Amino acid sequence: MESVPPATTPAPTHSLRFRDVPEAGIDSALSLAYLVFHESPEDEKRKHHHDLLLDCIRVGAYDGDQLVGFLAALPFTVSVPGGEVPCPGLTFVSVAPTHRRRGVLSGMIAELFARAAADGAPIAALWASEDAIYGRFGFGPATHGNTLEIDSRRPLALRIAPDERPLRLVDPSDAPELLGPYYDRTRAGRAGRLARTPAWWREEWMVEKDEEDDELSPPRVVTLGTPVAGYAVYRTRTRDDAPGLVRLDDLEADTPAVAAALWRYLAAIDLTGEVRAWGRPLDDPLLLFAADRDQVRVTGQFPALWVRLIDVRAALTARSWAAPVDAVLDVRDDRLPANAGRHRLTATPEGCAYEPTDAPADLSLDVRDLAAAYLGGTSIAALASAGLVQEHTAGTATALDAALRTALLPHTVDEF
The missing domain is CATH 3.40.630.30 (Gcn5-related N-acetyltransferase (GNAT))
Known part of the structure; x- marks a missing residue:
């Protein structure tokens, strides 16, 4: 805000x-x-x-x-x-x-x-309503989201078999206790996800009246399996002059089959004809296991969480690295000069060092672009191709991308 x-x-x-x-x-x-x-x-x-x-x-x-x-x-x-x-x-x-x-x-x-x-x-973050403002303060878009729409006037066509374990509707008042531990366990699988306190669950996710659309129902919570193997938080809206809407707010699943079962459930709710999901990860498996992409459409994509590296060294040494990289980075940071200058980044899957050096730079970049790449969601090589990063030693951008890579793209749907 x-x-x-x-x-x-x-x-x-x-x-x-x-x-x-x-x-x-x-x-x-x-x-x-x-x-x-x-x-x-x-x-x-x-x-x-x-x-x-x-x-x-x-x-x-x-x-x-x-x-x-x-x-x-x-x-x-x-x-x-x-x-x-x-x-x-x-x-x-x-x-x-x-x-x-x-x-x-x-x-x-x-x-x-x-x-x-x-x-x-070591870092700060925000959701930016105006992109032009926060880049100049060193924030870069580190996660992105998709808006998805499903035509649910017919059964959801899937290429995989959904998990057939029972689904259960949960009282929203029980969500912090039931979903909290599951969310805490799964959030480590994706960078960019905020820890949710019980108060955050109650006051941000389970509030009865949606402040953006007062025609929506209170939150509904459905889980699959015991113990919980996946859940969806959603609201519904019906009108006489249009198909009913299911608005998905959050969905997590242990496996693609669990996700398929939850999506099938959402698309089969009576008296509705559309499922709309805001802020889904760009690598949501639904986009691959949906059998008919005319039925499941991406209608928008946007930068979500903007990250600022307050202390570049502390931020880089706090994360893990997928592959070895040894490169001298020349970082520009007009707001926090302690971050600026040439540093040698030496990282392996076992750890990372980041120390000042007088050696020639292999790569020059602004701190906002390093922030955008920090969680693994933005390619350094793509930034170089766009003229935003200068590669002085061939192959450095590709090597840094390999080291920054994560199995799943960073993502968050916790707006604040």
Whole structure:
């Protein structure tokens, strides 16, 4: 969640001060965010936002005593290849309409970077509503999502046999206890996935009323197998003038057969004629085991989680590596100069070193492009082909891609 309102007459930037927003200032921060986003949420939603902001980094930009900018960073942990790292998640990024182009956003993000580094977080992340804004702060799109639509007016045609173990509808209030351990176990298989607390399950996934479409049903949860081998979280909507809709919010499965069973179930719900899934991974196996791709269509693709490497060395040494690579990287980072310059990356499946060097660079790149590739979802060679990465030693980009490769593409559907 972020917004930078339209330009107004600039004012001197020396009057701005950047500091923590105290707990007593949360309501003022929310009022600023609602002003910027043109929102007037109901009391229940306001309380949820207030509670969400209690346990996070809160950075304010003050012009005298007036709060003119705000951002929050939620204390997430995100999976990376071979492990997980602390990762503040930027949200509620707001600049007052009166203070556009005065360094408010730059100052708040600099303050956030300093706080994250002090707390030992090697990366930060956000969902960007405007791509042009955050690249200049070193964020790169590290995961992507597909929007899928299934014509469910006829049975879903599949090339594989679905798992025939029983399906069970679960009370959403039981989801944190039942699905939480399963999700925790499976999230290590894909980079980019946030750890979900019981509160996150309840207040983000199982909230009864969908804030984007109040015609949708409360969340429905279906599981397969005992113990759980897969689940789907979805909502439904019926109208007299159109086929009923099943909106899939989350689906996880141990095997393709389990996934096939869950997709078959979703496509067979009575009084519906369409399944719509937002934010599915680009390598979703449904796209391969669907027998009729006219029935299962990709209708959109978008960058999802944007990552910023706060500490390049700590980030690179925190992840695992699929193949050996030995290369000198010349990294550009105007916002965090400690990351900039030439470093020798020496990585194997057993570990990684990243140390300063005077040796000639094999590869030159901006920190935003290294961030985009960090989780294994963006090809360095593709960036080089686009003119965004300069390869000085032939084969370096290909070797780095092989080392960064993951079995599954990074993915998250936890928007914040």
